Every structure is written in C-alpha cells, then in structure tokens.
Amino acid sequence: MHNLLPGVEGFMYPNEMELQWSVLIVLYPFITGLVAGAFILASLERVFNLEAIRPTYRLALLTALAFLIVAPLPLQLHLGHPERSIEMFLTPHKTSAMAMFGFVYLWYLLAVLVIEIWLEYRPYIVARAQSAAGWSRWFYRAATLGSYNLSPRALRIDDRIGRLITVVGIPSAFLLHGYVGFIFGSIKANPWWSTPLMPIVFLFSAIVSGIAAVLLIYFVYCLARGIPLDMPCLDAMGKFLFYAFLVDFGLEMLDLVHRNYEADESLKTLSFMVETRLFGSQIVLQIIVGTLAPLLLLGLTQLLSLTEAARKGLYATAGALTLIGIFAMRWNVVIGGQLFSKSFLGYTTYKMEFATREGLLPALVLIVLPFLILWALVRIFPPMLEYDPGRKPEANPALPAEPEA
C-alpha cells in the first residue's frame, strides 16, 4: 500500500487507493454497448422497414454477434477462474444483478441474435449446403438442421418469425445494455455512478456507438471488397447517428445540470476531479473531441449540400470520433468513479499495467478479437451477396435473390 501513496492526494481510505475495476471493466460496457447499438440499428430496418439502411442489416447483425461473443471475456479475465462462471447458471442468486445478467446474455445470444441470423441466412445456408465442398459443406449442412425447404411460404414464415424476434430483440437489447448502466447506477455509495439516469444514458450512448461502429465497419468492408458505398444508406446512417447523438448528449447534459442544481455534498469533489484528473479524458476526449466535434461534423452533413466525397469523409471522421468519445465516456464512468475518496477529501491515480491479466495488452487483444471473429463470420455468412464479386445470385441459381439496396 505504501507504494501507492505517491499517486494519492489528500485523504483516501486504504481500500480506495488501488483501483479494483481496471481497463477491462471499461471495455465491458463499451463492447456490450456496441452489441446493443448494432442490433438496434439492424432492427430499424427490420421492424420499421427502413430500406435505406438495408445494405448494413446483415453486417449489423454479424457485428452484434461478434462483439457479443467477446462481451463476457473482460469480466472473465477480471474475475479470474473462468471455469466457475458456469455456476452462475447452475445456482443463480436471484438477488444478484450480475447473476441475472448471465441469463439476459444467454437469452440475447441464443434466443435473439443467433436465431435472427439463422433465419436471415437460411436460404444462403441451404444453397451452400448443396453447392459447397469439403468441411464447409458439412458445416452448412449441419446449419440447415436437415431442412432444405425454401418454398415461398416457408420464407414468408421465416420473415414473420424474424420480425417477431426483432420486436422481442429490441427490449432485449435495451435490457442488455440498460442493465450495464443499472449496475453502475444502483451503487448508491458512489455519487459519480448513483443516478437513475445512468441506464438511460448508457443505452443511448450504446445506440450511438453501435451506429458509428457499423458505419465504420461498412466503410472498411466495402473498401476491402471493392464494393461501391451506398450513399443513401450512408446518409441515412449519418442522420440516425446525428439524432441519436443529440438525444444522448441531451441526456448527459440533463444529468450534468441535475447534479449541479442538486449540488449535494459530493459536487465540489466531483467537479474538482473533472477539472483536474479527468480533464483530459472527460473535457477534451469525451466532450470536445468525442461529442461536440462529431456532432458538428454530422450537423454539417445535415445542413449543407455537400459532395459525396465530402460526406463520406465527414461520416467516417465523425464515426471514428464518436467511438473515441463513447470509449472515453465508459472510461470516465468506470475509472472516474474510483478516483475519489468516499470521504470526499482525496483522490487516487489509476496506473494501467501492460502485460498483466488486467493490463493494456489483454485489453488490446479483447478489442481486436471481435474484429477477427467478425472477419470469420463475414466469410461464413457474406453480408452483401448482391455486391460481392463471384457470389452474385445469378451466378448460382440456388442462391436467394437479394433485395435491391
């Protein structure tokens, strides 16, 4: 403990000096937010028939799945003993929000995402089961579950069930990420976290980050595959990103105004922390670089008549800045909430390690891992058959015709 003292200013209780929730716990809400946001973007197309964003529908679903697979890993690494995590399902403690989250996660993974992806790709799976060779043939054959029925009526049933699952999936996605905010918001001993607005702020920031992530992934995917970017789609996503971000920003400002107006005994300490230790990550990265700048860029695309090239540049820049801003928001919530003493008389410092279990290196691996999984997923389930050279539906009559983008 004596070694931690140089990072302490003022009075800290002994158990507050060292941060228990590390960068991995920052990653956890960031990743689950991307899952919920990507799914909600996909559901806009499915439930509300927003045809403009159809080209990103499958990509959004696969992105949500790739990140959902990785979502529990930061927690596993942080807690250690991953083999014990099964006990959360075997003997769940009903009063524990974390234990109940295990079921929310499973529900979302198995009853929502996997089924929706399966229904969406079933025509492709059946076609590949009949045309592929080698191990992939066996994979696709297993994925058909032994049913090769692609009659118009069967596909209509799939569409209806898929729509139903999406309708169920929206509150599930809200639950998935609202819960993460709930975990923080319900810690009444910590005034930085304890606000009923926390789940709502987390949810809207999740939607914002999910749209930004899918937008960037769509950019990269199209560039990598030599597929032309669909401008109506990009414009629609830019518009959603802008308005979702406005709501998110409004909620965060509401929280700020409320805290300042309420001015409880923690305000002075928290304000001092924001002006000093969190200045770089909160004022500069989260608010200026990660919120105001992308809002300004997206606002320009809404107000001015810009060329396609300019709009593409603005969307990509705004998307990247948005992700930086949302990551900074998670950082400021998780790390910021542990930097001040509950006595309100002192502050500590978070010193990130590198090649340790909770260091920067595993965090980097965990942020790259979903992209590797997504890379594998898009190889197994191509998200844009209609554009993909060599995979055009007319080249293979067994492949389903894709809707016009």
Next chain:
Amino acid sequence: MRAGFRDSEHLVRLALLFGVGVLLFLGARAVLVPADFGELGHFRTGALDDNRRRPVVHAGRAACAECHDTAAALAGGAHAKVGCEACHGALAAHAADPDAAAPPELEAKGLCVRCHGFNPARPASHPQVDPEAHAEGASCTDCHEAHSPAA
C-alpha cells in the same frame, strides 16, 4: 395441414434443438449441483465441514508463551497487544514441533512499514514515518527494539 407443417418444419427442428439444449442443461444441473446446496443458504452445506477440516495455521500467543518469555519482551511496550504471529507469521507447525518448522527470518524494513509507513488514512496518533526520509536506508531495528519500541 401437412403442407403447413412442411413449411414450418425447420422451425420445429429449431425448437427441438433448443428443447434438447434445455434438457441437457437441466441434466447437467442435476449432476453438477451438490445435493446439499441451498439447505442452509445460498451455499453448499458441506463447505462448512470442508473449512473445518482445513489445518489451523496460527498457534496463538499462549502457545508461544509456553517456550518463549514473551511477557518480559513485550512488557509495557507499544506492541504489548500485538499478536506474535502478526509479525512472525503463522506458526502452528512450529508450535507443534519446533524442530520441524523454524520461524522465518524477518526483514524489518519491509515488515514495519506495513503498519508504520505514512498513510494519511491512519489515525494521526498512530506512529508513522516516510521510511526513506526517516531511516535513510537503515533497518528499523538498528534504532528500535522491535518487541518494545519507543515511539
């Protein structure tokens, strides 16, 4: 009716797959959850016996006093109420057979700062120092008597 079933047969297969998954889970749960789980609370009752069976590692001051004149060493000093094993470590094995397990050598510099290194969270009345500035590399026991230190 038959055509209707044929067109939704894949969904029935999916439901069956889920049903099998749920059954496997319930089967695994029946096998893996100990029979005595939940009898006394949200834990396995047998865990209490497991803990009782763990070897006792601390001997206690009375056991030390059987061989060592601890009363004289600590008499009236600031450490009179500090347990022997707080500094010397858990020594039940040594108390049981002094020849079989020797107490570890203590390194005062690292040991003393555990309680006496400066920490603003400690009461101001508790003696505490910045070891680098206070001792300039010397060992605490060069100046202080460990068992009965003068403040």
